[in-house]
Amino acid sequence: MARKPFTLRIVTVAEPIFDGEAFELHCRGVGGEMSVLANHEPFITPLDPCTLRVTTTLGEKKEFPINGGVLEVADNKAVVLCSSDKSSN
Amino acid sequence: MAGLKQLKSKRESINKTRKVTRAMEAVSAVKMRKAQERALGGRAYAAGALRILSNLSGSVDTQNHFMMQPRTQGKYGIIVVTSDKGLAGSLNSAVLRKVDAFLGDPKYKDGDKVFMCIGRRGHEFIRSRDLEVLSYQENKSDSVGEEDMREITDMVVKMHEDGDTRAWYVAYTNFRSTFEQEAVLRRILPLSRGALDEVVEAIVPETGKYSDTEHNGRTATAYTIEPSPEVVLESIIPALVNIVVYHSLLESKASEHSARMVAMKNATDKAGELSHELMLKFNKARQAVITREVSEITSGIEAMK
Numbered sequence A: 001m002a003r004k005p006f007t008l009r010i011v012t013v014a015e016p017i018f019d020g021e022a023f024e025l026h027c028r029g030v031g032g033e034m035s036v037l038a039n040h041e042p043f044i045t046p047l048d049p050c051t052l053r054v055t056t057t058l059g060e061k062k063e064f065p066i067n068g069g070v071l072e073v074a075d076n077k078a079v080v081l082c083s084s085d086k087s088s089n
Numbered sequence B: 001m002a003g004l005k006q007l008k009s010k011r012e013s014i015n016k017t018r019k020v021t022r023a024m025e026a027v028s029a030v031k032m033r034k035a036q037e038r039a040l041g042g043r044a045y046a047a048g049a050l051r052i053l054s055n056l057s058g059s060v061d062t063q064n065h066f067m068m069q070p071r072t073q074g075k076y077g078i079i080v081v082t083s084d085k086g087l088a089g090s091l092n093s094a095v096l097r098k099v100d101a102f103l104g105d106p107k108y109k110d111g112d113k114v115f116m117c118i119g120r121r122g123h124e125f126i127r128s129r130d131l132e133v134l135s136y137q138e139n140k141s142d143s144v145g146e147e148d149m150r151e152i153t154d155m156v157v158k159m160h161e162d163g164d165t166r167a168w169y170v171a172y173t174n175f176r177s178t179f180e181q182e183a184v185l186r187r188i189l190p191l192s193r194g195a196l197d198e199v200v201e202a203i204v205p206e207t208g209k210y211s212d213t214e215h216n217g218r219t220a221t222a223y224t225i226e227p228s229p230e231v232v233l234e235s236i237i238p239a240l241v242n243i244v245v246y247h248s249l250l251e252s253k254a255s256e257h258s259a260r261m262v263a264m265k266n267a268t269d270k271a272g273e274l275s276h277e278l279m280l281k282f283n284k285a286r287q288a289v290i291t292r293e294v295s296e297i298t299s300g301i302e303a304m305k
Helices: B002-041 B043-059 B091-104 B120-128 B146-162 B193-203 B229-304
Strands: A006-012 A016-029 A032-036 A043-056 A061-074 A077-084 B075-081 B113-118 B132-137 B165-177 B180-189
Touching (some): A006 A043, A016 A061, A016 A077, A043 A077, A061 B043, B002 B043, B043 B229, B075 B091, B075 B146, B075 B229, B120 B132, B146 B165, B146 B229, B165 B229
Antiparallel strands (some): A006 A016, A016 A032
């Protein structure tokens, strides 16, 4: 089955670290682990310090360690506002 | 002959100064470009955070949050962002004039004032007036991260939570263009939508890479907010304060470098002018000496005939 993409933007206070199309975003919210797929319902939640796992439309898997943040999903568009965890880079 | 020598050495020293100011101008130009890029990079975050805040305000009464309510008791806190070094025209004095106006304003007479200083110039100014300085750090590195601001933000948020302060302000230089910088004094706490919109307006560019982020979020979407709007608000308000402080620092950086670049360019131009004038003077003086010598010799020959 063809997977549907959604627009994902991961931004830190200093700069955007990811901006593009993705199939899946895996993260840990305050309520537990979760994945965001295309056409997720409009949603806002704070995120715990964790590693964001992104599957891009090119099939790449990318990881972004973060130090907590906020996730917002609306109109097939996800925005993660986070402070990146520099220590693990 | 002494006059000639003096003119020559003066001109040489001016030329040396000119080389120095020209080099400083070039360095500042590069630094300014970098600082501008950094200031721009943070805009996506600021716009996103504000959008979430405005979405939240649909489902929770943000005006009732204690960080947003005006108070009548407590101290005034001011964060003063200046540069460490001079040679940047009226950059720092403009900021300090703003602070001075604030101190003299009868509206704010009824509360003590406490200060946090970033940059040496501001610190010296505040200290010379025997006012309370809570924290001071030098404004040295160009690559300050948002993490470095945490300390200040945490302290500001904590003092406000504890009820020590009634309001927080930040005085800094807003970067408008290479030739135009504007000293501003902006309120950060209690937060208000109007003030936040103002900040984002200053941050979000009219066109370009991040300009779309602000508009497409204005649709009224019914969000599921987990675990509760209050918790999200709780986590986003310190982030907003952090952004404002961090951004005022970035803007100040960009302003500092562009102000210095312009100041150095003026200095270079003036040095060139002076050097040219001195050259004309030198040539005239040299010609006068030659003429005098020639006339001495010819009159000597005349006398021997």
